[in-house]
Amino acid sequence: AAAEASLYTASDQILLLTPDNVDSLLVNSSAAVVVEFYASWCGHCIAFSPVYKKLARNIKEWKPAVDLAAIDCASEASRKVCMSYSIREYPTIKFFPAYSKPESTGQTFTAFPRDVQGLRHTIIKKLETHEEPGPPACPPLEPASQAEVDSFFETNNVQHFALIFEEENSFIGREVILDLLHRLIVNVEARTFYSYALQGLPGVVRSGKPPPVPPDVITNNTKEPWRPFNSSRVYMADLESALHYSLRVEVATHSVIKGDALISLKKYIAVLAKYFPGRTVMMNLLSSANSWLQNQAGDEISYEAFQEILDNSAQSPDTALPEGETWVGCQGSQPHFRRYPCGVWTLFHVLTVQALSIRATDPKEVLSAMRNYIRSFFGCRYCAEHFENMARESVMEVNTLSSAVLWLWSRHNRVNNRLAGALSEDPNFPKIQWPSPEMCSECHTVTVNGDHKWKEKEVLLYLQSYFSSDRILTDYLE
Numbered sequence: 452a453a454a455e456a457s458l459y460t461a462s463d464q465i466l467l468l469t470p471d472n473v474d475s476l477l478v479n480s481s482a483a484v485v486v487e488f489y490a491s492w493c494g495h496c497i498a499f500s501p502v503y504k505k506l507a508r509n510i511k512e513w514k515p516a517v518d519l520a521a522i523d524c525a526s527e528a529s530r531k532v533c534m535s536y537s538i539r540e541y542p543t544i545k546f547f548p549a550y551s552k553p554e555s556t557g558q559t560f561t562a563f564p565r566d567v568q569g570l571r572h573t574i575i576k577k578l579e580t581h582e583e584p585g586p587p588a589c590p591p592l593e594p595a596s597q598a599e600v601d602s603f604f605e606t607n608n609v610q611h612f613a614l615i616f617e618e619e620n621s622f623i624g625r626e627v628i629l630d631l632l633h634r635l636i637v638n639v640e641a642r643t644f645y646s647y648a649l650q651g652l653p654g655v656v657r658s659g660k661p662p663p664v665p666p667d668v669i670t671n672n673t674k675e676p677w678r679p680f681n682s683s684r685v686y687m688a689d690l691e692s693a694l695h696y697s698l699r700v701e702v703a704t705h706s707v708i709k710g711d712a713l714i715s716l717k718k719y720i721a722v723l724a725k726y727f728p729g730r731t732v733m734m735n736l737l738s739s740a741n742s743w744l745q746n747q748a749g750d751e752i753s754y755e756a757f758q759e760i761l762d763n764s765a766q767s768p769d770t771a772l773p774e775g776e777t778w779v780g781c782q783g784s785q786p787h788f789r790r791y792p793c794g795v796w797t798l799f800h801v802l803t804v805q806a807l808s809i810r811a812t813d814p815k816e817v818l819s820a821m822r823n824y825i826r827s828f829f830g831c832r833y834c835a836e837h838f839e840n841m842a843r844e845s846v847m848e849v850n851t852l853s854s855a856v857l858w859l860w861s862r863h864n865r866v867n868n869r870l871a872g873a874l875s876e877d878p879n880f881p882k883i884q885w886p887s888p889e890m891c892s893e894c895h896t897v898t899v900n901g902d903h904k905w906k907e908k909e910v911l912l913y914l915q916s917y918f919s920s921d922r923i924l925t926d927y928l929e
């Protein structure tokens with residue numbers, strides 16, 4: 452039968468209940484089931500549906516122990532089912548314990564929270580008070596006693612033992628247990644996967660690193676409204692903003708550009724003119740700036756002269772470097788997070804991928820231009836130093852266009868690893884080893900020893916698609 456739960460689809464990881472499947476899913480199930488009874492016309496239900504979808508994604512690891520379901524009581528076909536559960540108001544959420552009897556009408560969540568965190572906690576409380584027999588996949592959730600911890604190693608022979616210390620009213624320990632459920636069952640012992648699960652928990656930081664500064668400590672003085680964006684896509688607005696800042700602000704700090712800096716600028720503009728997948732006005736500008744620069748035979752130029760090229764060109768309608776910064780995928784939750792450095796990484800990933808896709812002749816060309824630019828101009832000097840060290844160590848090993856793409860990816864991950872948990876980390880955009888298993892599960896594997904291992908072929912394909920010029924979104928451009 453066609454699923455009737457019209458606020459949700461099969462891809463939401465929510466069981467869609469129908470008169471035909473309701474008994475088989477709710478009666479005698481080995482998992483507990485949480486059911487939202489809603490009416491598709493009800494405004495509260497519509498407003499709540501994104502939260503419920505998010506909850507489903509958020510607790511998909513809990514599936515062997517607890518599942519989420521929904522049913523549209525406004526649909527003609529399902530009306531009778533809802534009546535049999537005495538549903539009078541929408542949305543109603545009920546908890547059906549594992550092994551429910553056919554006559555069970557479930558336990559109603561009264562005044563339930565409307566946020567993912569609160570709902571997670573409500574479900575945990577239900578699991579904790581579950582009568583026997585509970586869901587077989589649900590491990591004990593009560594805290595360990597001092598005696599159990601003391602005698603743990605006497606009675607167990609294990610390699611890893613995670614002990615979470617928490618306040619009495621904290622849910623972190625129980626959440627970790629449930630978040631790791633799926634992995635414990637499939638018995639994949641990969642450190643990185645565990646770390647992802649742990650890092651995903653609110654308030655969990657690595658020991659030895661300072662915790663993120665709470666947002667209310669730093670005053671947010673951006674007047675800009677938040678721009679919704681798709682985190683699996685690249686935005687041209689970020690690339691253009693990075694170019695604006697780089698060429699009008701960063702390069703401008705050198706009033707006279709000479710020696711290494713002049714070589715760097717020439718290489719940078721040459722690479723942009725060749726590989727930047729930009730709008731026509733931008734490409735015209737880069738092309739004329741490139742011709743002008745390549746014709747400068749002297750040892751130095753003034754920034755003013757270069758600026759004239761940038762600005763003069765802007766006077767002709769088909770040639771322009773857009774002004775100002777409009778961060779989209781690189782927005783931060785505070786004005787000092789993300790933005791320009793995020794734009795720089797994104798720009799160079801795009802350029803290495805573009806060089807590969809149009810089969811450039813020199814595999815080192817883009818990385819060499821990046822190395823020079825960072826060394827000569829990048830305003831964060833200690834970042835530049837670190838990057839130069841990485842480049843000095845291994846960039847000479849790059850000998851194909853694909854290895855250039857992968858070199859930048861892996862060095863970026865090294866930087867991410869070093870910066871995870873640092874004060875500069877936007878708590879809303881934690882530094883991860885990228886792409887995460889959620890973004891690209893095929894990119895990850897485990898060795899026979901249980902260590903995490905990247906599948907570089909898959910990573911390369913992922914990078915080629917993620918940064919490809921024809922997937923760049925042009926939203927928010929003037």
Ligand code: FAD
Nearest residue numbers: 789792793795796833834837838860863864866875880885
């Ligand atoms: P970023 O790290 O800027 O990443 C931008 C986007 O790229 C991410 O949102 C993601 O979509 C994607 N991405 C993430 N990882 C990868 C990957 N491995 N491969 C491909 N794409 C990926 N800051 C310091 O504090 N110390 C430093 O030493 C330092 N060195 C830097 C060196 C360079 C060359 C650059 C450009 C920046 C450096 N930074 C450094 C800044 C820092 O790396 C981040 O850019 C900044 O903290 C903003 O982080 P972000 O969360 O926006 O993500």
